[in-house]
Amino acid sequence: MSDAKAAAGPKDLRPIELDEIDQRIVAILQREGRITNADLAVALDIAPSTAHARTRSLVERGVITGFHASVDHRRLGRGLQAIIGVTLRGGTRHDSIVRFADEVRVLPQVVQLFFLGGTDDFMVHIAVADSSEVRQFVVDNLSTQPFVASTRTSLIFEYHRNAVAAGFS
Known part of the structure; x- marks a missing residue:
């Protein structure tokens, strides 16, 4: 580095x-x-x-952290997107939080992973083919983790990304 x-x-x-x-x-x-x-x-x-x-x-200086392609997941057969709120068990140690993030963010279905303060500890944005794959993702990758207390899944009907962030015009 x-x-x-x-x-x-x-x-x-x-x-x-x-x-x-x-x-x-x-x-x-x-x-x-x-x-x-x-x-x-x-x-x-x-x-x-x-x-x-x-x-x-x-x-x-770390202002620009990378250059990324915007992908149309529908063209890749992954037309259903969802946001999954994940709450970890109380008393979860730092190591468990880091391990959860490290394991989940590399899964091929994951578009974005957010570590939060608030009701949910994480938001996981996924893109998959259909609702059965959403279910499979939650069961296989989230619910089976011993430090996950609960999940809440919301389907994304439409997605708009701001072209400009951080207040610059």
Whole structure:
């Protein structure tokens, strides 16, 4: 792991100050992660070398953590999505929380995993073929875990992802 990435790891939660150009880079890349550096430079009215250096700096400082493809799960035969709230048993130790997250987040059905404060300890977003696969996922991967107290499953009828997060426009 690079020193910059280690410095911006989960223990360092201080916000990173971004100037207007950095904010615009983040906003553009959130909307269009595959934009070429040349096109990014044109959109920002800066030199391509400046766009490249600024983007690289945002990655090194941990502001940009990756570039991702948006996948249409229906085209992969996984047209049913669900959010499953998971409550762990009282007194669950840190090791159990970490183990649960490590085991669940790598399952092929899992799109996103959220560790929460509140009624649910985790929200698991899955994409599967049909309702029987939702049931199978809950039974095989959640209910059988000794530290899981309960689950609540909600089907997703429609999903809208904001192109821009963190308040940048």
